[in-house]
Amino acid sequence: MRLSLDGLTVALDGTTLVHSLDLDVADGSVVGLIGPNGSGKSTALRCVYRALRPSGGTVRVGGDDLADLRPREGARRVAALTQENGSDLDFTVAEIVALGRVPHQRGNGPLTARERELCEHAMDSMDVAHLAHRGVLTLSGGERQRVLMARALVQEPRVLVLDEPTNHLDVRHQIHLLSLLRGLGVTTLVVLHDLNLAAAACDRIGVLEEGRLVATGPPAEVLTPELIRDVFGVEATVVAHPLTGDPQLLYRLTHEKGTP
């Protein structure tokens, strides 16, 4: 299912945080959103999972304006892993994961056999099955992140919106999560700070700077030393990954004097 942001604009307290953003995520593709801190990535994403109402423009999911969809229908189509769903519910992991089925359920009936299987499969694939009976509040940051990803998978969404899904994960789980995303075939819009992971995982990358889209295209076209210098103020060397050919960025530390 295609996701498109058409002229998406967000203004809060008189400040425009996202300026007329046009971004298309083709059916089944993975698009990465990158940009410096404060460039508006999370703000744009919040409009897609309906935590924020755009000041202008539309978010279309499968051609329909998200604003016209009932919340339940919106939740059947779009699942989100966000920076703000650090749930403080004292639920077990299995209970949190099962909440992913809520948009599909009528009433409070028990999960069907298929739904239970779906939950078990999602917990297995996110490597949290061994934590199923643990209270979610007792988990480490990375464990909790993986539980919330399992919940998003259980939702069987047509569109996934992920805000820095790898930020608490060790390298093995980062690679596993992004490999899984590539194989899912679900339309995905993902904010990533690690540009090398973005290059490996995304079909296309959009670059936000001060709320404006300044570049979009396949990773090899977008991730140039010039763009990294202009947008992030960093000197990077770009090399082709010896096995995959994906662009990979190498950085050098600068030696700045500071107070001891």
Ligand SMILES: Nc1ncnc2c1ncn2[C@@H]1O[C@H](COP(=O)(O)OP(=O)(O)OP(=O)(O)O)[C@@H](O)[C@H]1O
């Ligand atoms: N409610 C708000 N009122 C005013 N300004 C806000 C509000 N929410 C966010 N901002 C500002 O909007 C800008 C964009 O924030 P946003 O969280 O979208 O950036 P981001 O690109 O996701 O950043 P990061 O990489 O640091 O996560 C920031 O300068 C932030 O301080």
